[in-house]
Amino acid sequence: MKEEIFAKLKEISGEQYVYSDTETLDHFSRDYTEKLQYNPDVVIKPGTAEEISAILKICNEHKIPVTPRAAGTGVTGGALATRGGVLLSIERLNKILEIDERNLQVTAESGVITEVLQNAVKEKGLFYPPDPSSRGSCFIGGNIAENSGGPKAVKYGVVKDYVLNLEVVLPTGEIIWTGANVLKNATGYNLTQLMVGSEGTLGIVTKAVFKLIPLPKFDLLMLAPFNSLEKAAEAVSAIFRAGFTPSGLELVEINALKIVSRMVDSSIVPVTDDMEAHLIVEVDGNDMDVLMKEMEQIAELLVQFDCGEIFFADDATQKEELWKLRRRTAEAVKSIGYTIEEDTVVPRAELPKLVKGAKALGEKYDFQVVCYGHAGDGNIHVRIFKDGHPNSFGNETVKPILEELFRLVKSLNGTISAEHGIGIIQKEFLPIVFDEAALRLMREIKKAFDPNNILNAGKVIDID
Secondary structure, eight states: OOHHHHHHHHHHHOGGGEEOSHHHHHHTTOOSSTTOOOOOSEEEOOOSHHHHHHHHHHHHHHTOOEEEESSSOOSSSTTOOTTOSEEEEOTTOOOEEEEETTTTEEEEETTSBHHHHHHHHHTTTEEOOOOOTTTTTOBHHHHHHHTOOOTTHHHHOOGGGTEEEEEEEOTTSOEEEOSOSSSOOOSSSOHHHHHTTSTTSSOEEEEEEEEOEEOOSEEEEEEEEESOHHHHHHHHHHHHHTTOOOSEEEEEEHHHHHHHHHHTTOOSSOOOTTOOEEEEEEEEESOHHHHHHHHHHHHHHHGGGTBOOOEEOOSHHHHHHHHHHHHTHHHHHHHTTOOEEEEEEOOGGGHHHHHHHHHHHHHHHTOEEEEEEEGGGTEEEEEEEOTTOOOOTTOTTTHHHHHHHHHHHHHTTOBSBSSSOOTTTTGGGHHHHSOHHHHHHHHHHHHHHOTTOOBSTTSSSOOO
16 A cells, blocks of 8 residues: 555544554454455554545545455454455444434444443333344444344344434445434435445445334243254244244254353253254243243144253343353354354245255265254354365355255245355355346446445455
C-alpha cells in the first residue's frame, strides 16, 4: 500500500487505530474457518460511520480491497482478507444507543456483542431471541451479515425477523438508512432485508434498530434419548404436526455428545451403547401449568419413536449445563479433527432422509460424519472428518463429497446454508441451488452497490 494512503488512513481514525505490525496482521488473518490464513496489508479500527465513509471513499477511488470484520467468529471465510488490502474492524462501534421500552425497540452500533445486547434488554423485561452459539463473542453486525439464527429460531425466527432499520455505509462512502423504525413498511424496495445476509458485500452496517418482544417468564427443558438417529429425526416433524411449537428443539448425535461431554467434563447426560442421538426440547411461556402439560404431551409423543428414558432438567443449573453441551458441540468435534462443517437445511419432515444420506455418503467415501444442530427448523450441521484433509476449501478430494451432499439437500427441497453464509467456502456450490438467471441478478445487485468491487470482493458471488 502506498505510503500516502496509509498516512490518510491514520488521519481519519487516528494513528493508534491503524496497524501494520506483524502480530496484528497475523491475528486478523484468520477467523473460525477451517485452517485458512490470509494477511491484510493493514488493519484499521474506525470509531464512527463517518470515519468508515472516509475510508471507503479513499479505497474506492484507488480500488483497494476492503474486508469488513465483526468478531471473526464466522466459518465460511467471510472475514478473511483473501485479496489483501484493508481489513476494517467494527469492534469500536460497541455502544447500545437506546432501549425504547414504549415501542419495544433497541438501537445499537454493530460492534455490540450479541449476549451483551440480550442481557441489556433482559434487564428491562424484554427479549431479543436470535441466539447463535457464539453469542458471548460475536457482534450483532456479524449476525446481520449472516442472518444468524440459533436454537431459539425454531419459535422466534432469525435476525431478519427483528431488524427494522439499518445505518449502512456503502462501498462508495455514502451513508444511508435502509428503512424506518416501524413494524410494517411497503415503501419502495426492501433495502433492509437485502442487507441482512449479504455478508458485508454490499455495505458496512454501523447501526441497527431491532424490534423486541416481552421476555417469557418460564421455560422447561428435557433431554430425550433415541436408539436410532433416523427415529430421532422423524420425531421432530411429528412434534409440530401435533400442534406444539418448542422454543428450542436440537438434535445431537451420540458421537458428538460423547466428545463434548468429555471436553467440558460433564456427566449430566447418561450415555449407553444403544443410543444414537438425543433431542433437546425446550418450551417457554408465561403459564407454568400450560408448559408442564405441553412437556408431558411431547414426552408421550416421543415414546412412539422408540424414545428412551427422558431426562427433565430440574433447575437453572441443569438447564445451563445441557445448553452448554449443545453450544460447545461444534468446538468439541472440531478439536478432535472434525474440521469441515456444513450448514445444510431441509424441510423438517425430510430430516430422516438427510441424516441417512449423510451417513451413507460417509460409508461411500470413507469419512467419518457427525450430525447435530437446529432440528426444529430443519437445519442440521453435517461435520465430516477425512484423515489428511483438514480443509474442504480447494480440496479436490473433498469436493465430490460435498457436491453429492448438496445435491441430496437440493433434492429434498433444501439449501446449502441456513445461518453460516456462503463466504468463500460455499461459493463454488451455488449453481447447485440457483439457476443462472438468479446468479445473474445477484451479480448485478453487487455491481449496483459496489461498481469497483472493493467490498469483500470474492465472497458469495464473483463479478470479476
